[in-house]
Amino acid sequence: MDTKEIAIKLSKKGLRVTPQRIAILSAIIKLDNHPTAENILEYINKEHPNISLGTVYKVLDSFIEANLLNKVKTESGKMRYDPLLTNHHHLYCGKTHRIVDYEDEKLDGLLLEYFNKKRIRNFKIQDIKLQITGTFKN
Amino acid sequence: MDTKEIAIKLSKKGLRVTPQRIAILSAIIKLDNHPTAENILEYINKEHPNISLGTVYKVLDSFIEANLLNKVKTESGKMRYDPLLTNHHHLYCGKTHRIVDYEDEKLDGLLLEYFNKKRIRNFKIQDIKLQITGTFKN
DNA sequence: ATAATTGCAAAAGCTTTGCATGGCC
DNA sequence: GGCCATGCAAAGCTTTTGCAATTAT
Numbered sequence: 001m002d003t004k005e006i007a008i009k010l011s012k013k014g015l016r017v018t019p020q021r022i023a024i025l026s027a028i029i030k031l032d033n034h035p036t037a038e039n040i041l042e043y044i045n046k047e048h049p050n051i052s053l054g055t056v057y058k059v060l061d062s063f064i065e066a067n068l069l070n071k072v073k074t075e076s077g078k079m080r081y082d083p084l085l086t087n088h089h090h091l092y093c094g095k096t097h098r099i100v101d102y103e104d105e106k107l108d109g110l111l112l113e114y115f116n117k118k119r120i121r122n123f124k125i126q127d128i129k130l131q132i133t134g135t136f137k138n
Numbered sequence: 139m140d141t142k143e144i145a146i147k148l149s150k151k152g153l154r155v156t157p158q159r160i161a162i163l164s165a166i167i168k169l170d171n172h173p174t175a176e177n178i179l180e181y182i183n184k185e186h187p188n189i190s191l192g193t194v195y196k197v198l199d200s201f202i203e204a205n206l207l208n209k210v211k212t213e214s215g216k217m218r219y220d221p222l223l224t225n226h227h228h229l230y231c232g233k234t235h236r237i238v239d240y241e242d243e244k245l246d247g248l249l250l251e252y253f254n255k256k257r258i259r260n261f262k263i264q265d266i267k268l269q270i271t272g273t274f275k276n
Numbered sequence: 277a278t279a280a281t282t283g284c285a286a287a288a289g290c291t292t293t294g295c296a297t298g299g300c301c
Numbered sequence: 302g303g304c305c306a307t308g309c310a311a312a313g314c315t316t317t318t319g320c321a322a323t324t325a326t
Contacts (some may be wrong), residue, residue: 014180064211073215077211107252110252114245117246122275123229123270125270125272126273128269130266130269131268131269132263132265133263133266133267134265136260
């Protein structure tokens with residue numbers, strides 16, 4: 001995804017287009033690794049040595065506000081950022097702490113069906129996310 | 139659960155029995171609310187005004203080490219502590235931030251069966267936890 | 277006796293905030 | 302031009318750490 005496309009994405013969400021925002025959103029998409037704020041800063045500092053960590057956080061917040069990203073909570077308590085907006089789950093690698101998206105419509109259907117039948121007392125479900133922990137084999 | 143039972147629980151896990159540890163473990167069980175370290179301190183300070191937050195954290199770590207508790211990661215990044223050791227999932231209330239345990243063997247069976255058939259490429263599953271977000275109705 | 281635990285205070289992360297400067301629309 | 306975003310530094314919060322004093326086994 002090139003600069004122009006990113007700029008359009010920002011505009012469409014009513015966000016001002018700045019070099020910082022373009023760099024940060026590009027980084028998250030390119031890294032494709034659910035990076036932390038720190039990871040993003042490291043990556044963009046190669047090309048934009050002047051962007052500060054504070055700005056990264058502020059930009060990330062504005063992206064979340066605008067529904068361009070979601071936060072992912074981790075074992076360590078550090079937040080990571082996920083640009084995949086469609087419904088999905090996560091695979092957590094216990095060894096490398098890699099987080100990989102897991103999309104599975106059939107599974108979602110199964111869960112939907114299950115919870116349509118078996119209601120939970122006094123609870124209205126909005127969303128179900130699976131945290132699948134394990135290890136990658138290669 | 140009274141003091142004696144708690145003391146035995148600690149001993150069995152090879153942990154030294156101290157008033158602090160008894161107070162903290164009792165508090166978590168009585169509160170039954172996946173409390174934070176701060177919540178626990180508030181609760182026990184009524185009876186033990188001298189226990190410090192640092193000690194609470196150290197004791198919680200020793201409990202996790204000994205498999206008496208698990209950590210629960212939350213939206214806000216604060217850790218909460220869960221004394222239920224059998225396999226279970228969590229209901230997250232978006233309004234009150236209440237976390238309630240959800241045990242469902244049938245669901246676990248369904249998931250096991252599903253992932254036995256549909257393997258995930260290059261990934262060995264160790265555990266699956268559902269994060270069910272929504273709201274309580276009452 | 278001795279090895280582990282506690283309390284206190286300091287420090288360490290990660291994230292947020294304030295405010296003057298600069299840049300986008 | 303006006304308002305919003307940025308940079309820098311400071312502050313905030315939760316959690317961890319260090320160490321001397323105390324306590325459990």
